[in-house]
Amino acid sequence: MTTKTLGRIYIALIMVFLYAPIAVLIVLSFNASRSRVVWGGFTLEWYSALVSNSSIMNALWTTFGLAFISALISSVIGLLGSIGIYSMRRRGYRLMLFATNIPMINADIVTGIALLLWFVRFLPLGFTSVLLAHVTFNLPYVILCILPKLRDMDIYQYEAALDLGAGEAYAFVRILMPQILPGVLSGFLMAVTMSMDDFVITYFTKGAGVNTLSTLIYGEIRKGIKPEMYALSTVLFFIVLLLLMLVNLPYDRIDLHKCLKRLKIKFFCAK
Amino acid sequence: MxxxxxxxxxxxxxxxxxxxxxxxxxxxxxxxxxxxxxxxxxxxxxxxxxxxxxxxxxxxxxxxxxxxxxxxxxxxxxxxxxxxxxxxxxxxxxxxxxxxxxxxxxxxxxxxxxxxxxxxxxxxxxxxxxxxxxxxxxxxxxxxxxxxxxxxxxxxxxxxxxxxxxxxxxxxxxxxxxxxxxxxxxxxxxxxxxxxxxxxxxxxxxxxxxxxxxxxxxxxxxxxxEPQNAFVADFIGESNLLDGIMVRDCLVSLNGLEMPCVDTGFGENNPVDVVIRPEDVELDASGAGQTTGTVTSIVFKGVHWEIRVDSVIGITFLVQTTEHFPVGSKVGISVDPYNIQIMNKPSREDEQVFDQDEAPQGETYES
Incomplete structure (x- = not known):
């Protein structure tokens, strides 16, 4: 056997271990039988049960709303923060980057409990507290997406714009923003993914009555695993998969400016 | 103007x-x-x-x-x-x-x-x-x-x-x-x-x-x-930058060899820097000139030959000429008084010959 075939088998094994459980989950979500070992034929029953279940639909909208709003807020704060960190001198730069990375490496449970303690003192637990928590842990991802773009950007283009008579704000919007926009976009999508992915921190900060898909599934499973949960998990898996694919699009090779122009987003285009 | x-x-x-x-x-x-x-x-x-x-x-x-x-x-x-x-x-x-x-x-x-x-x-x-x-x-x-x-x-x-x-x-x-x-x-x-x-x-x-x-x-x-100091002479074009003594107006001594020049106002018996451009050094195959020397290397540069000559006064001259002188040949060396440029010795560090290795690294915007 050649090393090449051995390599392929090795890769295949990794793929099986990684994805077989998810594949089983997806298969079970279409299983007409409630049993986990018997195939009872193909059905979409569990999916229709999902749609008609109001608490599930509520959780779905909460999840989407939370992901979108928290990603938006953290993109704005992250963009401003990145520009600040970028302009720091070396020591401040390292220090700020280190501080930024802490929430990312920190165990979720620690972040969750810490935020809970904080919120209990100042804020009633609910959608707002979860939103703030999500913004908190999204920020490092956004900053990590934008900073490399800032470092790659050609600062002389900004100076050239000033030289040609542009004010600082105009030069920023017209010259710098288009260069770092791909970073902001992938940071935003990354934040959406992270927000939808989170369970632990949400669980600690949500309070009663608010549920995202992951906390809902956790709650339901404690009462016994229902096939609807397979369907719900499958849906969640595919949404996150789609988002990840969006994050990894080669934004540098796509001419964002042309796309925006075609979409008639005049803001970034010629006056 | x-x-x-x-x-x-x-x-x-x-x-x-x-x-x-x-x-x-x-x-x-x-x-x-x-x-x-x-x-x-x-x-x-x-x-x-x-x-x-x-x-x-x-x-x-x-x-x-x-x-x-x-x-x-x-x-x-x-x-x-x-x-x-x-x-x-x-x-x-x-x-x-x-x-x-x-x-x-x-x-x-x-x-x-x-x-x-x-x-x-x-x-x-x-x-x-x-x-x-x-x-x-x-x-x-x-x-x-x-x-x-x-x-x-x-x-x-x-x-x-x-x-x-x-x-x-x-x-x-x-x-x-x-x-x-x-x-x-x-x-x-x-x-x-x-x-x-x-x-x-x-x-x-x-x-x-x-x-x-x-x-x-x-x-x-x-x-x-007319470079004003050693730095300028060295930085602009190629040059023979030599230590000399200004004997009196219009006469400079290079390692004891007295050469007439046209510069005045440098005092008497003062140490000075002397610049002679390589194209201004004249070689003579018959050995006639102000001093003599031996060709130690010759390199073809397209428009001219670049020659190094070890002179008997202990100075190595860089010479650019369209004539060919074989390595080892004895040649006469002379310089027209008008082609000798006298400068004061550098009084500050920045006037000295530029040394690549000691270039200050402070400036951010130059590559």
Missing amino acids: AKELIRFENITKSFDGSSVLKDLNLSIHENEFVTLLGPSGCGKTTTLRILGGFESPDSGRVIFDGEDITHLPPNKRQLNTVFQKYALFTHMSVAENIAFGLKIKGHDKDTIRDRIAYSLKLVGLEGYEDRAPSSLSGGQQQRIAIARAIVNEPKVLLLDEPLGALDLKLRQGMQYELIRLKEELGITFVYVTHDQEEALTMSDTVVVMNQGIIQQIGTPEDIYN
């Missing part, structure tokens, strides 16, 4: 505690092609950036057309810059790049289109309006950068080593283009380079700088033929 347009008054500037410009004073006149020349770290780019408004001096003033512009932001100055790395707006077409400044000034569409076409014609790139900057060669990008600057009809064009990234042939071509552009536009050019040949070719006035201090200001001929 034409009217004074720009004046630097006692400019000092330091970055992180290291001094980059030390009390710089310089006048630039209307329609002049001024080149700031010096090794990297000499402060030439900083001077240009202060003029462009991208740096502000620690002390001193910049006067432009009679007005103090020291603290005026770059977008309010009547000058445009061609950046070292072109700095074209990568997400815009060539036409959008050139139109950038015109749009800000609020010109109407027809005017803008005409001016774009005119400036592209000036730089020889007609019909390139819709191209993306990334699809152009380095030389073409440079021309677009120039077009983008001159389309705004600035009073002064600042050029920061604009030809640095181009290959030799293209660079020489662009040198003539720039001279032609300056004649056609009739505006002042302030040019920064570390390439002495470029400076000599294009400039009306060359300003030689080292360690933040102006070493000499003059026409290319002055700078080449």
Whole structure:
């Protein structure tokens, strides 16, 4: 056997271990039988049960709303923060980057409990507290997406714009923003993914009555695993998969400016 | 001489505690092609950036057309810059790049289109309006950068080593283009380079700088033929830079060999620096001359031979000549009195011969 075939088998094994459980989950979500070992034929029953279940639909909208709003807020704060960190001198730069990375490496449970303690003192637990928590842990991802773009950007283009008579704000919007926009976009999508992915921190900060898909599934499973949960998990898996694919699009090779122009987003285009 | 347009008054500037410009004073006149020349770290780019408004001096003033512009932001100055790395707006077409400044000034569409076409014609790139900057060669990008600057009809064009990234042939071509552009536009050019040949070719006035201090200001001929100190002599062209004793006016001694020269006013029996350009050393195969020596190496350089001669007075001369002298042959050496340039010994570090390894690394904007 050649090393090449051995390599392929090795890769295949990794793929099986990684994805077989998810594949089983997806298969079970279409299983007409409630049993986990018997195939009872193909059905979409569990999916229709999902749609008609109001608490599930509520959780779905909460999840989407939370992901979108928290990603938006953290993109704005992250963009401003990145520009600040970028302009720091070396020591401040390292220090700020280190501080930024802490929430990312920190165990979720620690972040969750810490935020809970904080919120209990100042804020009633609910959608707002979860939103703030999500913004908190999204920020490092956004900053990590934008900073490399800032470092790659050609600062002389900004100076050239000033030289040609542009004010600082105009030069920023017209010259710098288009260069770092791909970073902001992938940071935003990354934040959406992270927000939808989170369970632990949400669980600690949500309070009663608010549920995202992951906390809902956790709650339901404690009462016994229902096939609807397979369907719900499958849906969640595919949404996150789609988002990840969006994050990894080669934004540098796509001419964002042309796309925006075609979409008639005049803001970034010629006056 | 034409009217004074720009004046630097006692400019000092330091970055992180290291001094980059030390009390710089310089006048630039209307329609002049001024080149700031010096090794990297000499402060030439900083001077240009202060003029462009991208740096502000620690002390001193910049006067432009009679007005103090020291603290005026770059977008309010009547000058445009061609950046070292072109700095074209990568997400815009060539036409959008050139139109950038015109749009800000609020010109109407027809005017803008005409001016774009005119400036592209000036730089020889007609019909390139819709191209993306990334699809152009380095030389073409440079021309677009120039077009983008001159389309705004600035009073002064600042050029920061604009030809640095181009290959030799293209660079020489662009040198003539720039001279032609300056004649056609009739505006002042302030040019920064570390390439002495470029400076000599294009400039009306060359300003030689080292360690933040102006070493000499003059026409290319002055700078080449009458260097004022060892640094200038060594930095501009090749030279034999020798230790000498000024015996009296018009007579200098090199290791005991007394040679007539034309310089006066250096006192009697004072140590001086002596510059003799390699092309001014005359060799004679029959051995006749002020002294004699042995050829130790000969290298073909195209236009001339470059020869090293060990003389009997213990000095090795670098010689450029169109005649061939075989290695080992005995030759006579002589120098015309007019071709011997006498200079005072350096009184400060910045006037000494430039040593590559000791170049200050403080300046951020030079490569």
